[in-house]
Amino acid sequence: MADDNKNTSKPGTKPGDVFKHFWGEMTKPPKWMKDASKPSSGKGKDDGKKNEAGASTPKKRQPPSWWSWSTSDGVPQKRTPSKKTSRIESAPEPAPAPAPSTSKSNAPNKAKSKSKSSPRTPVGHGKSDLGRDHDDSLSTVHSIIRRHGFSPAVLKAYGLTATKCEPFGPVLRLRTPKGLIALKKTELTPKQVQFLHQSFLYLEERKFTRFAPFLLSTEGLPYVQVGGDMYYATQWVRGQEVDFRSRPQLALTARTLAEFHEASRGFEPKGYAPAMLFDLADRFQDRRDELVLWKKRAKVKSRPDLLDQKFLALVDPYIKQCDEALSILKRPAVRAHLLHEEDDPPLCHLDLTPYNMVYTTNGQICLIDLDFAAFGPRTLDLAHLVRRALQRAEWEEDVMRHVLVNYNAVRLLTVQEYVMLYALLVFPHRFWRISYQHYEIGHDPHHLGYYELAEAEEEQRQAFLKNFGQQVERMRR
Incomplete structure (x- = not known):
C-alpha cells in the first residue's frame, strides 16, 4: 500500500501518460494474490506433536508435598489490586460443569487449555x-x-x-x-x-x-x-480440581477429609503396610538439621549465587521456627496423644494438593492419587490442607475457622490435636520445601521467586500464628 501512495508522475508528464498510469494501477492484481503465489517457508506446517509430547512427558516423581517440594506452589507473578481483592473474598459455589459441547471447533481447545x-x-x-x-x-x-x-x-x-x-x-x-x-x-x-x-x-x-x-x-x-x-x-x-479460594468447596473438602480419616480406621492390611508416621518429632528434627546443613554448604561456596545469598539471608529465623515447632511436638502430652492414636490409626492422604482433589459435577469432593497414603496422625493431613488454603487467602483467620467447623462436624479435634496443628503450622514448610528442591533435587531459576514469595507472606503468616497460638493456649488452660 505504501507504493500506491507515492506520486509517480514526473514534471512535464503528458496528460495521456497520466491516464495510462491510472489505468495500470486500476488493473494491477491485488497484493494478496502476489503473496499467495510465493513459496511457503514451511514453518507453519508444524502439527504440534513435538510440543504435545514435550508437555506430556512424565516428570520425575517427587515425594509427597507435605514432605517435600510441591509444584502446586506455582511461579509467583505480579498481582493486580483487583485480582487480589476478588480472590480474598468468599467465592460462590461454582455450578456443576455443563454438558460437554459437541462442537468440533471448541472441544479441542477446551482439552488443550485444561491440560495446561x-x-x-x-x-x-x-x-x-x-x-x-x-x-x-x-x-x-x-x-x-x-x-x-x-x-x-x-x-x-x-x-x-x-x-x-x-x-x-x-x-x-x-x-x-x-x-x-x-x-x-x-x-x-x-x-x-x-x-x-x-x-x-x-x-x-x-x-x-x-x-x-x-x-x-x-x-x-x-x-x-x-x-x-x-x-x-x-x-x-468427572469434575475439576478443588479451588481452595471457594468457601463452599473448602468446606466440602474439609468434611470429606474428615470422613475419609474416620472411614479408614480399623483397616488391617494383609501383608505389606508402609511405615507409620507418628514419629513427628524425629522427622521434623531431620528437616531442621537439613536446613543447618544447607546453611553450611552455602557459606563455604567460593562464589555463592543469588539463591545462596537469599537462602542465607532468610534461614536463621526459619531455624528458630523449627525449634519452636519441635519443642511443642516433644511435649509429653503430645507424645501421649500420638501413642494413643497409633492404636487406632487413620489412613492419611499425604499429598493434598488441589489437583489431587476433584470437585465433581454432582457437588462432591473426590480424592485421587493416593500413592503416598500411609497411617499417621490426622492432623498431618489437616495441617497440609489448612496451610494450602491459608496461603491462597493471605492467611485470613476465617479460612481456618471454615475448615475447622466442617472438619469437627465429623469428629471433634482434641486439645492436643489443636496443639499439634499449631506446631505443624509453625514449622516453615514452604521455605524448607524450596530449599530441599534447590539443594537436593536440582537448581531451578524459579527458586529465587519462590523464596521471595515465602518472604512476602511472612508478616501475614506470623500475625495469623500469633493469634492462633493464643487461642490454643487458652484451650490448654
Whole structure:
C-alpha cells in the first residue's frame, strides 16, 4: 500500500501518460494474490506433536508435598489490586460443569487449555471430552501411547480397546467401551499397589466411595507390569480440581477429609503396610538439621549465587521456627496423644494438593492419587490442607475457622490435636520445601521467586500464628 501512495508522475508528464498510469494501477492484481503465489517457508506446517509430547512427558516423581517440594506452589507473578481483592473474598459455589459441547471447533481447545492449567484434573465422560467426536484408528492410538512413553501392551493386559487417547501430565486418558480410563505409569511396587487396593476395598465396605478405584487386569490384579514398568488404571473422575479460594468447596473438602480419616480406621492390611508416621518429632528434627546443613554448604561456596545469598539471608529465623515447632511436638502430652492414636490409626492422604482433589459435577469432593497414603496422625493431613488454603487467602483467620467447623462436624479435634496443628503450622514448610528442591533435587531459576514469595507472606503468616497460638493456649488452660 505504501507504493500506491507515492506520486509517480514526473514534471512535464503528458496528460495521456497520466491516464495510462491510472489505468495500470486500476488493473494491477491485488497484493494478496502476489503473496499467495510465493513459496511457503514451511514453518507453519508444524502439527504440534513435538510440543504435545514435550508437555506430556512424565516428570520425575517427587515425594509427597507435605514432605517435600510441591509444584502446586506455582511461579509467583505480579498481582493486580483487583485480582487480589476478588480472590480474598468468599467465592460462590461454582455450578456443576455443563454438558460437554459437541462442537468440533471448541472441544479441542477446551482439552488443550485444561491440560495446561491442571494437568492431572479429570474432566468429562462424553465423546467431546477427548476433542473430536470421531474415533481414532488402533494404530493411531498405539502411536500416541508410545509417544508418551507407555506400552500399548498394557491395553491387552487390561482387556481394553481404546478408541481415543489423550495425555494429561503423567496420566493418559483413554476412551474405551468401559468408559473413560486413567492410565498411569507409577514407581510404586506391586505390594504398595496391593496395599492401596486393599484400603480402597475397606473404604467401600465403610460406605466411603469418593475416590477412584483401581481397574483390575485380566489376571485380577490392580496393576500391570510390562517391560519392567509398573502401571495402574482407574476410572476417570468427572469434575475439576478443588479451588481452595471457594468457601463452599473448602468446606466440602474439609468434611470429606474428615470422613475419609474416620472411614479408614480399623483397616488391617494383609501383608505389606508402609511405615507409620507418628514419629513427628524425629522427622521434623531431620528437616531442621537439613536446613543447618544447607546453611553450611552455602557459606563455604567460593562464589555463592543469588539463591545462596537469599537462602542465607532468610534461614536463621526459619531455624528458630523449627525449634519452636519441635519443642511443642516433644511435649509429653503430645507424645501421649500420638501413642494413643497409633492404636487406632487413620489412613492419611499425604499429598493434598488441589489437583489431587476433584470437585465433581454432582457437588462432591473426590480424592485421587493416593500413592503416598500411609497411617499417621490426622492432623498431618489437616495441617497440609489448612496451610494450602491459608496461603491462597493471605492467611485470613476465617479460612481456618471454615475448615475447622466442617472438619469437627465429623469428629471433634482434641486439645492436643489443636496443639499439634499449631506446631505443624509453625514449622516453615514452604521455605524448607524450596530449599530441599534447590539443594537436593536440582537448581531451578524459579527458586529465587519462590523464596521471595515465602518472604512476602511472612508478616501475614506470623500475625495469623500469633493469634492462633493464643487461642490454643487458652484451650490448654
